[in-house]
Amino acid sequence: MGNIIAIGIQWGDEGKGKIIDLLAPDMDVVARFQGGPNAGHTLMIGDNRTVLHHIPSGILHDRTLCVIGNGTVLDPEKLLAEIDGLVAGGIPVEQRLKISDRCQLIMPWHRQLDAAREGSKKGTLIGTTGCGIGPAYEDKAARRGIRLADLSGTHLDALVRGNMEYYNHLLVEYYHSSPVDPEAVRRVITQAQERLLALTCDVTLLLHAQRQKGASILFEGAQGSMLDLDHGTYPFVTSSNTTAGAALSGLGMGPGAVDQVLGIAKAYATRVGEGPFPTELYDGNGRQDPAGKQMADVGKEFGATTGRLRRTGWFDAAVIRHAVRINGITGLAITKLDVLDGMERVKIGTGYEVDDGGRKAVIDWIPSTAEAYARCQPVYHTMEGWSESTYGATDLQQLPEGAMRFLRKIEEVCGVPVVMLSTGPDRSHVIRLVPGFFA
Numbered sequence: 540m541g542n543i544i545a546i547g548i549q550w551g552d553e554g555k556g557k558i559i560d561l562l563a564p565d566m567d568v569v570a571r572f573q574g575g576p577n578a579g580h581t582l583m584i585g586d587n588r589t590v591l592h593h594i595p596s597g598i599l600h601d602r603t604l605c606v607i608g609n610g611t612v613l614d615p616e617k618l619l620a621e622i623d624g625l626v627a628g629g630i631p632v633e634q635r636l637k638i639s640d641r642c643q644l645i646m647p648w649h650r651q652l653d654a655a656r657e658g659s660k661k662g663t664l665i666g667t668t669g670c671g672i673g674p675a676y677e678d679k680a681a682r683r684g685i686r687l688a689d690l691s692g693t694h695l696d697a698l699v700r701g702n703m704e705y706y707n708h709l710l711v712e713y714y715h716s717s718p719v720d721p722e723a724v725r726r727v728i729t730q731a732q733e734r735l736l737a738l739t740c741d742v743t744l745l746l747h748a749q750r751q752k753g754a755s756i757l758f759e760g761a762q763g764s765m766l767d768l769d770h771g772t773y774p775f776v777t778s779s780n781t782t783a784g785a786a787l788s789g790l791g792m793g794p795g796a797v798d799q800v801l802g803i804a805k806a807y808a809t810r811v812g813e814g815p816f817p818t819e820l821y822d823g824n825g826r827q828d829p830a831g832k833q834m835a836d837v838g839k840e841f842g843a844t845t846g847r848l849r850r851t852g853w854f855d856a857a858v859i860r861h862a863v864r865i866n867g868i869t870g871l872a873i874t875k876l877d878v879l880d881g882m883e884r885v886k887i888g889t890g891y892e893v894d895d896g897g898r899k900a901v902i903d904w905i906p907s908t909a910e911a912y913a914r915c916q917p918v919y920h921t922m923e924g925w926s927e928s929t930y931g932a933t934d935l936q937q938l939p940e941g942a943m944r945f946l947r948k949i950e951e952v953c954g955v956p957v958v959m960l961s962t963g964p965d966r967s968h969v970i971r972l973v974p975g976f977f978a
């Protein structure tokens with residue numbers, strides 16, 4: 540197997556966990572490169588549901604080395620709880636997992652600031668996951684962040700004191716919120732020192748040694764391209780780069796290390812939190828389109844991390860083409876096709892109608908501001924749906940003609956082949972379409 544970057548190319552929640560778990564047995568290494576506990580990657584094996592937040596989705600496979608790279612932000616208490624949960628289920632995580640000592644830590648003050656901001660009228664409401672992701676990445680850029688490597692350094696006390704002073708001022712004076720609890724901080728640091736340091740290493744050295752041995756690496760993205768800090772619907776984005784370039788910087792590798800870039804997308808679209816979503820049909824509140832409700836109900840569209848209802852809408856090919864350009868996507872994995880079963884009509888967004896100085900014009904790219912994007916009206920290609928079930932299909936021959944037409948249209952309007960199809964939640968519900976793509 541070559542090296543594959545596998546990333547979400549909508550607004551997250553595309554079903555990356557399942558696809559990565561499926562590819563993992565053929566890979567030597569699965570590596571996370573950005574994000575943190577805001578991610579929720581769900582794996583279904585029979586009736587067993589595993590939700591991973593920090594740990595790479597290859598962890599259930601005994602010969603796969605799992606790696607967390609320098610581009611991620613880690614919440615020590617949550618990571619340890621995740622490790623303990625897996626160990627209790629018989630997975631020897633400590634034997635399979637290595638963590639970069641350059642990872643930034645999410646401290647209690649980051650979660651407090653995230654909550655204070657979201658609960659305040661100051662600034663823009665983003666609808667974050669509340670995990671402290673934004674503040675942790677801000678501190679990384681501001682060069683006051685605490686990394687795993689700092690936990691054994693002599694400068695740790697001064698670093699913690701400086702951060703507490705800064706955050707107490709911000710929390711109390713600006714947000715009129717509670718100060719940081721020094722006991723909670725001490726607990727996090729002690730736990731991380733006692734248990735996480737033993738799992739750290741220089742991940743760049745490790746991965747380069749693996750490459751020299753001919754190992755294949757699967758780079759596992761979190762969130763999706765439309766939540767990318769630079770290329771997403773700013774400011775309604777996460778605070779990391781979720782796109783293919785980050786796979787390299789987030790692990791310390793060069794561009795030559797990549798053979799394929801797999802873009803993972805649902806057969807429809809979802810979004811959690813605030814921000815524009817042109818093909819939106821349903822939000823459980825003001826928008827109540829029945830097709831969107833079917834997507835939410837049948838697709839069980841609730842956040843794996845926050846439990847929030849996800850907004851749903853039609854597949855938007857303009858979003859996918861944007862992702863193809865910014866990531867160099869070479870193949871698509873389409874998930875949750877079965878959720879559209881039984882719909883009389885299905886639609887694919889192909890572009891947007893905009894008001895160009897009093898004249899209507901159609902664009903097929905993403906405007907740079909959220910305001911302009913929110914004004915875009917989707918243009919649709921409408922097709923007959925299919926009444927037959929595609930649930931659990933494992934062979935192309937089992938798909939009805941309506942579903943085949945839908946997939947062919949996706950390939951045509953997105954300009955890349957569909958190489959993998961997921962037809963249900965279980966590991967076995969999959970069709971690999973392009974022989975050799977993963978070779």
Ligand code: IMP
Pocket residue numbers: 550551552577578579665666667668669670671672673761762766775776777778811812813
């Ligand atoms: P944050 O990453 O918690 O700062 O949240 C910023 C935005 O990204 C919010 O709209 C979140 O709902 C969204 N977001 C973050 N992580 C995920 C994810 O894993 N799936 C879907 N949306 C996410």
